[in-house]
Amino acid sequence: MAKLSQRLTLALFFSALAFGVGCSDDPDNGENELNNQNNQTNQNNDNQNNGEEPQSCDVTSWECDEFVDGPQLNERRHGHQSVVFDNGEVLLLGGLARQADSPASGTTNTWEVFDTEADEVVADDDIPEQRQEASVIQLDNGSVLAIAGRSGNVQLASAAHFDPDSLEWTSLPHMNDQYDHATHLPDNRAVALGASSSGGDQSSITGQVFDPALFEWSSIESIDLDHGQLHNLVSEATPDNELFVVFTHPIDTPDGNDPDLFYFSVSAILYNFEDGTYDELETFEHIGVSLDEMDAAISTTLTYLPDSDTILTQLRTRDDEGAEGPVLAYLFDPASGTLEEQYERDPSPGRVRQVLPGDEIIYASSAQVQLYDVETDTWRAFTSFPEGIYYSSMELLPDCRLFVSGERTLDLSDAELREVDTGYCLPAE
Numbered sequence: 183m184a185k186l187s188q189r190l191t192l193a194l195f196f197s198a199l200a201f202g203v204g205c206s207d208d209p210d211n212g213e214n215e216l217n218n219q220n221n222q223t224n225q226n227n228d229n230q231n232n233g234e235e236p237q238s239c240d241v242t243s244w245e246c247d248e249f250v251d252g253p254q255l256n257e258r259r260h261g262h263q264s265v266v267f268d269n270g271e272v273l274l275l276g277g278l279a280r281q282a283d284s285p286a287s288g289t290t291n292t293w294e295v296f297d298t299e300a301d302e303v304v305a306d307d308d309i310p311e312q313r314q315e316a317s318v319i320q321l322d323n324g325s326v327l328a329i330a331g332r333s334g335n336v337q338l339a340s341a342a343h344f345d346p347d348s349l350e351w352t353s354l355p356h357m358n359d360q361y362d363h364a365t366h367l368p369d370n371r372a373v374a375l376g377a378s379s380s381g382g383d384q385s386s387i388t389g390q391v392f393d394p395a396l397f398e399w400s401s402i403e404s405i406d407l408d409h410g411q412l413h414n415l416v417s418e419a420t421p422d423n424e425l426f427v428v429f430t431h432p433i434d435t436p437d438g439n440d441p442d443l444f445y446f447s448v449s450a451i452l453y454n455f456e457d458g459t460y461d462e463l464e465t466f467e468h469i470g471v472s473l474d475e476m477d478a479a480i481s482t483t484l485t486y487l488p489d490s491d492t493i494l495t496q497l498r499t500r501d502d503e504g505a506e507g508p509v510l511a512y513l514f515d516p517a518s519g520t521l522e523e524q525y526e527r528d529p530s531p532g533r534v535r536q537v538l539p540g541d542e543i544i545y546a547s548s549a550q551v552q553l554y555d556v557e558t559d560t561w562r563a564f565t566s567f568p569e570g571i572y573y574s575s576m577e578l579l580p581d582c583r584l585f586v587s588g589e590r591t592l593d594l595s596d597a598e599l600r601e602v603d604t605g606y607c608l609p610a611e
Contacts, residue, residue, distance in 0.1 A: 246551070246564035246584070252604035256303050257292050260589040263318040264575035265326050267346055271304070272296045272577055272585055273326060275344075276313040280589075289314045289333045295349065296604065298585055310342050310353045317364035319372050321394055329364040329374055329392075330357070341374075341392070357390050357399055362415045368423055370394060373402065373455060377412035377429065385412045387427065389455065403458025407431075409449065417453075418484040418493050420516035425453040426493050427460075428482050448480065448497055450514070450521065463514075463521050483533070487541040487556060491516065494543070494556065498530060506530060513556070525559060536576040536584070544584070546573040564607070571603065583608065 255274065262277025272295070279290035291313065294306035309328065316331030316338075326344040330337070337360040343352045361376035375389040388404040409431035417427045428450045450463040485494045493514045499507035508528035514521045531554065532547030541556045544564070548571065551564040573588040584607035 246566040246607040248608040249566045249568060250606045250608060251568075252301055252606060254603055255296070255587060256294050256306050257290060258589075259290055259292070260287070260572060260574050261314060262574050262587075263316060263328075264577055264587065265318060265320050266577040266579060266585070267324055268580060270298045270579050270581060271346075272298060272579075272587075273344065273346070274575065274587060275309060275318070275328060276316055276331070277574060278314060293344075293351075295346075296587075298579055298583070298606075305349050307349070307351075309351055311338065311340055313338065313342075317372075317374070319364060319366040321366075321372075322370045323394075325394075327354075327364075327372055327392065329372065330361050343397075354392070354397070355399055358401065359388065359390075361389060363417055365417050365419050365425065367391075367419045368421060373417075373419075373425065375415060375417050375425070375427065377415045379411040383408050383410050385409055385431070387412070387415070387453070391455070402455040405453065405458055405460050407451075413446070414480060414482055416482050416484055418486055420452070420493070421491050422516065423456070424516070425455055426484065426514055426516065427451050427453050428484065428495055430480060448482070450495070452516070452519065461519070463519070483535075485535060485537060485543060487537060489539070489541040490556070492541075492556075494524065495521075498533070524556075527561075531561070532573070534573045534576055536578055538578060544576060546576060546586075548572045567607070568605075 258280045259274070259277045260280065262274050264275070265273045267273070273293060274296060275293035277290060278287035279292070280287045289312040291309045291311060292306065293309055294303045296302070297304045312333040313328055313331045314333070317327075317329045319327040319329065321327065324346055326346070327341060328344070329341040330339070332338055339357045339360045341354040341357065341364075343354055344350070345352070357374060359376055359378075361374040363376075364372050364374040366372055371394070372392045373389055374392070375387060377385055377387055379385045385407050386404050387407065389402045390399040391402055392399050409429075412429045412431050415427065415429040417425045420426055428448065430446045430448050432444065432446045434445070447465045449465045451460045452463060453460045481498045483496045483498075485496070486492075487494060493516070495512045495514060497510040497512075499510065506529070508526050509530045510526050511524040512521055513524045529549075530547065531545035531552050532550065534546045536544045538544065538553075543554045543556065545552050545554060546567075551567040551573075552561050553564060554561050567586075571586070571588045573586065575587050577585045579585055586605045586607065588603065
């Protein structure tokens with residue numbers, strides 16, 4: 183049974199002085215790089231806002247005027263996902279858990295609900311399965327799906343459903359394969375996609391759709407591509423229920439390039455999974471790496487921008503020696519079918535992000551927190567965030583505070599001095 187404390191009834195007076203955030207990087211390894219997730223999760227909170235209009239906050243500036251520390255979480259987790267509910271409570275789940283007496287991390291099967299008004303954890307318990315890098319989707323009724331991901335190095339074919347009223351998780355029927363990524367559709371279904379190769383130049387994109395009304399999975403119309411083996415597949419839904427899908431695939435060594443390196447392209451398609459048709463979009467980039475760096479050479483995140491109905495694609499690159507390279511961004515407009523270069527930025531602005539009203543995006547890393555205005559293509563730093571926090575999740579609360587959860591590393595040589603903290607960013611008056 184979940185451990186419950188007395189719940190407080192929230193009087194939802196929307197103050198112009200409120201924000202709530204959470205984000206992450208793992209200081210020890212790349213496990214929570216969240217390749218191709220977007221995090222998903224939060225990457226799924228960046229979806230079409232469950233078909234509703236984006237929140238409107240009476241805030242004069244999204245500058246972080248003040249950062250207020252909150253309490254520690256019950257679990258020493260990082261690289262986790264989060265979802266915010268209408269009452270301002272935040273569900274934090276999965277990720278990597280660090281033992282108090284060791285710097286080592288392992289996949290956790292725990293969750294907790296944090297009350298951002300009472301500033302305390304009001305419920306916690308176990309998820310049916312250890313899970314990190316899952317696709318976390320909030321359905322229209324507020325309930326939550328945790329789909330796929332992995333447990334350690336094992337890719338999962340399972341999914342679970344969380345009811346915020348009963349505070350209970352229910353295991354869903356297993357999917358028929360291990361899929362890479364799941365996306366929330368405008369019609370409130372969820373679609374999970376994966377790629378397979380039949381050898382040579384042939385590959386396929388397959389998947390299943392979860393219908394919450396029926397509580398079951400059904401297979402979609404797969405497609406065959408002449409791209410060889412596909413890697414790093416991610417997707418995002420368009421307003422027309424199609425899927426914008428990005429993936430990497432091998433190519434022949436371009437003329438004049440190093441023949442000892444392995445070259446691949448980053449490509450995109452617009453996929454109608456209902457009838458199994460697709461349109462090829464242009465290729466983003468070609469990149470050369472050593473063969474053992476193939477999967478680590480690039481990671482992709484897709485961010486849906488509700489005000490403009492566009493999708494921002496970020497490619498985080500590494501060079502042929504594995505060092506982190508620049509972040510390349512492209513903007514896809516489903517209405518016109520155009521894919522245009524948006525920016526190139528080095529160093530990376532951070533892996534964790536939160537979309538704000540007006541299609542502005544906050545990016546967070548352990549070194550910096552920045553705000554990006556998509557329309558004007560401009561950046562500015564949030565200067566009040568404390569140093570030394572490896573952000574895991576970031577959520578905009580109903581009262582317009584930005585809620586943060588992340589691991590604060592006080593001393594990298596001493597595991598006892600690592601804490602998982604929460605905090606709130608307050609906008610300028």
